[in-house]
Amino acid sequence: MGERLAAALPANAWNWIAVWRRNHLAWKKVAFASMLGTLADPMIYLFGLGTGLGLLVGRIEGASYIAFLAAGMVATSAMTASTFETIYAVFGRMRDQGTWEAILHTQLTLGDIVLGELTWAATKAFLAGTTIAIVAAALGYAAWTSVLYVLPVIALTGFAFASLAMLVIALAPSYHYFIFYQTLVITPMLFLSGAVFPVGQLPGVFQQIAAFSPLANSIDLIRPVMLGRLGDNVGLHIGALCMFAVLPFFLSAGLFHRRLMR
Amino acid sequence: MSNVAIDLTGVTKLFGNKLVVDGLSFTVASGECFGLLGPNGAGKSTIARMLLGMTRPDAGDITVLGLPVPARSRLARKGIGVVPQFDNLDLEFTVRENLLVFGRYFGMRTREINAVIPRLLEFARLESKADSRVGLLSGGMKRRLTLARALINDPQLLVMDEPTTGLDPHARHLIWERLRFLLASGKTIILTTHFMEEAERLCDRLCVLERGRKIAEGSPHALIDEYIGCNVIEIFGGNPQELISLIRPYVQRIEVSGETLFCYAPDPEDVRIQLRGRAGLRILERPPSLEDVFLRLTGREMEK
Numbered sequence A: 001m002g003e004r005l006a007a008a009l010p011a012n013a014w015n016w017i018a019v020w021r022r023n024h025l026a027w028k029k030v031a032f033a034s035m036l037g038t039l040a041d042p043m044i045y046l047f048g049l050g051t052g053l054g055l056l057v058g059r060i061e062g063a064s065y066i067a068f069l070a071a072g073m074v075a076t077s078a079m080t081a082s083t084f085e086t087i088y089a090v091f092g093r094m095r096d097q098g099t100w101e102a103i104l105h106t107q108l109t110l111g112d113i114v115l116g117e118l119t120w121a122a123t124k125a126f127l128a129g130t131t132i133a134i135v136a137a138a139l140g141y142a143a144w145t146s147v148l149y150v151l152p153v154i155a156l157t158g159f160a161f162a163s164l165a166m167l168v169i170a171l172a173p174s175y176h177y178f179i180f181y182q183t184l185v186i187t188p189m190l191f192l193s194g195a196v197f198p199v200g201q202l203p204g205v206f207q208q209i210a211a212f213s214p215l216a217n218s219i220d221l222i223r224p225v226m227l228g229r230l231g232d233n234v235g236l237h238i239g240a241l242c243m244f245a246v247l248p249f250f251l252s253a254g255l256f257h258r259r260l261m262r
Numbered sequence B: 001m002s003n004v005a006i007d008l009t010g011v012t013k014l015f016g017n018k019l020v021v022d023g024l025s026f027t028v029a030s031g032e033c034f035g036l037l038g039p040n041g042a043g044k045s046t047i048a049r050m051l052l053g054m055t056r057p058d059a060g061d062i063t064v065l066g067l068p069v070p071a072r073s074r075l076a077r078k079g080i081g082v083v084p085q086f087d088n089l090d091l092e093f094t095v096r097e098n099l100l101v102f103g104r105y106f107g108m109r110t111r112e113i114n115a116v117i118p119r120l121l122e123f124a125r126l127e128s129k130a131d132s133r134v135g136l137l138s139g140g141m142k143r144r145l146t147l148a149r150a151l152i153n154d155p156q157l158l159v160m161d162e163p164t165t166g167l168d169p170h171a172r173h174l175i176w177e178r179l180r181f182l183l184a185s186g187k188t189i190i191l192t193t194h195f196m197e198e199a200e201r202l203c204d205r206l207c208v209l210e211r212g213r214k215i216a217e218g219s220p221h222a223l224i225d226e227y228i229g230c231n232v233i234e235i236f237g238g239n240p241q242e243l244i245s246l247i248r249p250y251v252q253r254i255e256v257s258g259e260t261l262f263c264y265a266p267d268p269e270d271v272r273i274q275l276r277g278r279a280g281l282r283i284l285e286r287p288p289s290l291e292d293v294f295l296r297l298t299g300r301e302m303e304k
């Protein structure tokens, strides 16, 4: 039992860096296309919905609709960036490309690999979310100092969604299963967590369910800051995000061990 | 370091209720080249994976480089280089980048890795390909890169799963030559193979497996002497049944494989006399090889 645990957990606090650097090297070759891919979606939402709907909606929570939406898009872009990196790229490296198998022939453990992949996906999420926040600040929808405050939240959001997606790929037999995660979890979360409209308009049950989602916790931390207010329950939201980042990590590492080391 | 590189005692592995490795024991001394020979599905890759701690035996004990596996397999892998059955190089990276990335997995610094890369490229005869993308290399080059990659941590022990399967004869001979060089420099090698010629040329000792069980073990010469011990006559182009009844009294044993008769005859001249004057027969007399041992032991031919 003890040795199985040792194989599933990170061996030390730095082994994961080699995996992160591998992914960084691969990414550098396609950085432009990759950034465009991750940023196009939230930008289109921001300007399409923001300017189009903004005219109809007027002000929400004391701010212009586009400023309200910008905060939602910062969190959402972090969510999608780390989710897609994990369910497609990481799954490929784990199952089809033999990348993980090659790494397991070295002195790294499965836990080191999972942690490296997780940190890489969170890095991409951080890049995406930060870019959106900077765009929002540049256009005057948020104060520059607020961008500094939301940086750690963006990173934490990236970790939480990468970790959840890691759980999904540890269980999924093939790529076909990811569509369920996308359409049954990720997309509804976008609409139920207050990213594009305030959740106050939803029926009470939905509001209560949605309040638990990692996206809602992330938005509740990011939006007040970007709109220049003080948020509520900051500790609680951070705690929830940390839980989403940490628990699925350990669970997925265990599941990968069962899947790959039989 | 002790002079035992690998020790297996009573190792058994089941997948579900299918017995894949069955009470296997063997020892590989430091500096030795040890071969695992067996047909598809014999359990060769499973044994290689168990040595690396990537799959756990259901019974028995494994020691690699003095460390119990899988308990201390992470530590053991620091001293092992692996050539897996199927290449798992990073296709989007260049040759050099593959080595760099792999060295980092062993905790090496970029400077350290860059210092050994020229030697590895030279070893693998890939100097001119250093900056080519791996996806564009031939199968033989990829295999050589996998071999070079396995050496990045300067391992004492190399675990190679079918290092030359799928290569053309030229590429295969080049790999064999490189492996002999490694053996001469004191490395220990355990390799799995389908090729009798490969085992005969490289291995000091080998173990023949069938369905996870050891059916013979020894040096190639000892096995040939023990199981064959005389010249072989291959006869091709006649009616096998008719020929068998004709020459049976003069041979020790006859093996039919497809349309070819393999006759093990202490005195080949007697057989030749019997066949004299028969048209359309092709007769070849040769010294015995491991392939004959394998045929005898398993009663069927391995892929060639």
Ligand SMILES: Nc1ncnc2c1ncn2[C@@H]1O[C@H](COP(=O)(O)OP(=O)(O)OP(=O)(O)O)[C@@H](O)[C@H]1O
Pocket: A262, B015, B020, B038, B039, B040, B041, B042, B043, B044, B045, B046, B047, B085
């Ligand atoms: N993960 C697994 N789950 C279930 N069965 C497996 C697994 N891995 C291997 N086997 C089975 O174990 C047996 C031995 O497989 P193994 O790959 O070790 O053979 P091998 O000697 O390497 O064969 P080959 O020459 O084809 O590479 C086969 O029957 C195979 O189907």
Ligand SMILES: [Mg+2]
Pocket: B044, B045, B046, B085, B161
């Ligand atoms: Mg195999």
